[in-house]
Amino acid sequence: MIDRIQRLGHKTLSKVAAFGRSGLILMHALVARPQPLVMLPLLIKQIYFVGVLSLVIIVVSGLFIGMVLGLQGYTIMVDYGSEQAVGQMVALSLLRELAPVVTALLFAGRAGSALTAEIGLMKATEQLASLEMIGVDPLRRIIAPRFWAGFICLPLLSMIFAVVGIWGSSLVAVDWLGIYSGAYWSNMQQAVDFTDDVLNGVVKAVVFGFIVTWVAVYQGYDCIPTSEGISQATTRTVVYSSLAVLGADFILTALMFGDL
């Protein structure tokens, strides 16, 4: 019994310590004299890897989710004769919830896991250690550009997701099911508020971008430098960041829309 309590205590302590460590790592990586000449090329390369290469999965998912929303919305609303409101429903659910959340989940699987595996492998092959010995801080050289890239890319990807989703639903609702396009778009335009919907969605995406890339770079940097350790860290990145995103989404939604 005592043993179990001890283990629980130990586990809690090590979790708290890990959380503290991840904060320190992030701080060391980000709080530094800016060196734009060195950092910019590294950042651009990472934006390519993290953002541009995620475009395909984001666009395709956005398209399909928009089309499904359009179809479902139509079949439900047509019973009440309010199928013109499909555009409004699709736009609101995408902008407020689906675009940031689904983008963050896909991003965790596509880019977050890749970041963790890459950093972990650099650690296992002593590349991080040899950077240190050359006198370059791996936190600034390796971690910082990857973190910023994720942080910048996720909101952009989320916006692209929303735009493609809305277009996909219009394909289904207007072009296929024959809703009058003027009604579809004008309903949407009236319902969507810039601060309440668009901006709040972007804020969510920014927060999620922070969470996902933070988890990803920390798991990679702190992993046990073996193939098994890297695979565990990669799994943890996807699990932890997905759960954290969903949890944070609830909190943010409660803060933004709770007092309607």
Add this chain to the structure above:
Amino acid sequence: MEAETSQAAAPDMLKDIIIDIRELTFSRGERIIFDGVDIAIPRGKVTAIMGPSGSGKTTLLKLIGGQLAPDRGQVLLEGSNISRMGRNELFKARERMGMLFQSGALFTDMSVFDNVAFPLRVHSDLPDAMIRDIVLMKLQAVGLRGAIHLMPAELSGGMARRVALARAIALDPDIVMYDEPFAGQDPIAMGVLVNLIKRLNQALGHSSIIVSHDIQETLSIADYIYILADGRVAAHGTPAMLRDVDSAQVRQFVQGLPDGPVPFHYPAPDFMQDLLGGEIK
């Protein structure tokens, strides 16, 4: 112990010390790796650290490089304690050190050229043409000028280590640490490397620390040797001194005998008991 007498016999070399390790204690979990180790690295000489596998040679290099901190004791670089240095001071100190990692540790996303040029680009404002010339010279020295455009994945293990060596000496550091420079090299490359290390040491006057298992090569090149065993310095002295030291441990090591007081095995319970016990603890 004979170690004391050998130190007394080589006092002139040990007068000018660049790295001084005092009373070093370090453990990994339960396992004590160093238990009160004193090592002095003379300036401008080739010092070899030898010892059985797992005796903590790589760990020692990491302690010198400040990547690990000792539990007790000090690692002094010209009198200043490495584990007490702040982040910036430590990185300054590391600019003066070159380290060849046991695994090579080349940056896999850069070509051979960029790998060797990396420390130069970080620490100097040399124009590209000059960097190119230096890189070519370093690669020529390790015999791999032809491999300049290859990626690390296209190199063999021995080649990768030689490229890593070229990178470690790119900045002409004061202290170069070689972790197993000879492992995986064919006899020709080995001879070239032995000469190269010797020549670099003499021409540039930097202090070298070599970790190696290759006894003959190491004896031929080292000015001073430390032999680690059981978390302590088992013996130290010049190669000549160690050859006729009268310690079973050292003789076993220097002559490369499998049986003797130096354990070949990682600490373990009795073998027969283990076999019959049928349980992994």
